[in-house]
Amino acid sequence: MKQIILAFFARDDFEKVVLLEYPRRGLYTIGLITGTELDEIQEMTSEDVISVYVPTSPNPTSGYMLFVPKGELLFLDMEVDEAVRLIISGGFVPPEEANNKLRE
DSSP states (O other): OHHHHHHHHHSTTOOOEEEEEOSSTTOEEEEEEEEOOOHHHHHHHTSOEEEEEEEOSSOTTSEEEEEEEGGGEEEOSOOHHHHHHHHHTTTSSOHHHHHHHHHO
16 A cells, blocks of 8 residues: 555655645645646636645545635645645644654
8 A cells, every 4th residue: 555655646746735625614634736727627617726636544545636716725835745644644643743753
């Protein structure tokens, strides 16, 4: 399982880590930006939307692909690998702890 997850997230396809309200207002989840070149979708929605992959825990290779208005995203100062560790651990390993364990 670890090898599959690493192969899936080792690519540079994910640009940034974001926080978004999902699945309802007041609840937040981590998402990974997968693209911004969405001309046809933006024309249909008349909004500046970004494609966001929302991985599930503990298996982040399953998840949801959402088109989210840019104004509804909070951009995090977190690396993709840190976000994936947080998701896989179910929140038990916060990003700073993951970094410390990697250094040891």
